[in-house]
Amino acid sequence: MHAKEYISAQFQSLQDDICRQLEAADGTGKFLEDKWIRPEGGGGRSRVLEGKVVEKGGVMFSAVHGPLPEMVARNMQLPPTDFFATGVSIVLHPHSPMAPIIHMNVRYFETGAGRWWFGGGIDLTPHYVVPEDARFFHEQLKSVCDRFDARFYPDFKQQADDYFYLRHRNETRGIGGIFFDYLDEKTGLSQENLFDFVLAVGQTFAPVYTELLRRAADRPWGEPEKRWQMLRRGRYVEFNLVWDRGTKFGLETNGRVESILMSMPPVAHWAYNYQPEPESIESATLGWLRKGVEWV
């Protein structure tokens, strides 16, 4: 079994790798680093980018420990115990409305009681859904999953559909991806194998997103596309603040606000009762924002 220090060191290297690849893809933007310490134990390295291609992005590493927040213990039906959690979290908001917003998270959790598990996922939120890009994105995720367990992709794809869902809008946040939590020995895989899987998910992130940015680079856009992007970013805010369990949990348990809210877009718009024209490309995108679309 890997020690938690090993996993956390590997996650730090993953953060380094991803930042390097994103800086190369952006061309001019450089990440600014902010190290922070958690009073109750542990800390993190927040890295934020304001670049030429990425308007606002965060690639956050953290490794924290201490008494398990009471709320979590209750939810998981655990007695009071210590915990250790480490992970990498990313949200990138591109300048171009033709490029998608992306979110990635990988994390490892251990309790004093000897329990451990992995969680995470990657999901994509295009302002305009481009079916061949959506297919490419899901194929890449499926191929990582399939290297470990053929049940992973269908299971985790459905979990992403269910999780990234704005119930009040009856819309998915985007075209989904994969989402998983509480992966432990009950999967039939060892802790080492599951760590390899989670790391492989993390390593898929940068090549897949830079390919999506490359494809979007040639697509022209103007004011109408920018306006639509701003409204879609408003939906991103709604999901994160109303429905995202991670955000909610962080804000309610006195987490580091600036790290939690790095997922917020730089600018978002709201318009009363805005409806795109029927038959428009905006309407076509809304048509894709539903559960159960099989992209692969």
Next chain:
Amino acid sequence: MHAKEYISAQFQSLQDDICRQLEAADGTGKFLEDKWIRPEGGGGRSRVLEGKVVEKGGVMFSAVHGPLPEMVARNMQLPPTDFFATGVSIVLHPHSPMAPIIHMNVRYFETGAGRWWFGGGIDLTPHYVVPEDARFFHEQLKSVCDRFDARFYPDFKQQADDYFYLRHRNETRGIGGIFFDYLDEKTGLSQENLFDFVLAVGQTFAPVYTELLRRAADRPWGEPEKRWQMLRRGRYVEFNLVWDRGTKFGLETNGRVESILMSMPPVAHWAYNYQPEPESIESATLGWLRKGVEWV
């Protein structure tokens, strides 16, 4: 005792009055009306304004009825019953960063079981706190409250401080105001008297806000003030989506999304870990965003 139809008709007239006064203050903007019907019973008149002074504003009336949502019944320890609810809700986002955001709500609730109560309040969210305006605002609210019960202002002022609070930021939303709920015969006032109070609160709204707009009209501003306004609007979004019980309740019980989210600003910004310069007017404003400031 006033019939619920009477109260609801009076609230409609209040909506009319307020819209007329706001149009006059704005100078050019006209409210657009949107009538809607609630499938389970009742409906509303949503009115939205995009004007010269008010960038985005909503003045919403509704009167709805039907079976009491299970969640509410449980919270209030009531058996399954029918309910009737009517009210006026307002949020106005001005163009000028030197003018405050304002929120007002008055509402009346009845259950089949014969219970009834009033709720509501007015609170102010200046992008820049101007102490003499804050004093004027609170004095006006106190003087309405004092006409009915000397205990109202101190009690409702504290409730506003407690309610309009972003726990994750350790900031109040603005300079507060008054907030009250479940006002019934236990106050010692009759239903008719309490209705007069709530209506008086509603009637105070337009003259007070137009006076605040008048004062703000001469205050110059430029890009830096606009940027600060956008960040403060981000905080307004955070409060409404994370902490506001009304918004949460509406979104979770399948309320009319466009009416609930009319409170969202037209545009909002987020910046990672933004801190205003010490000694700046922005810092001074942050200094006022705490509970327990006695403005009167």
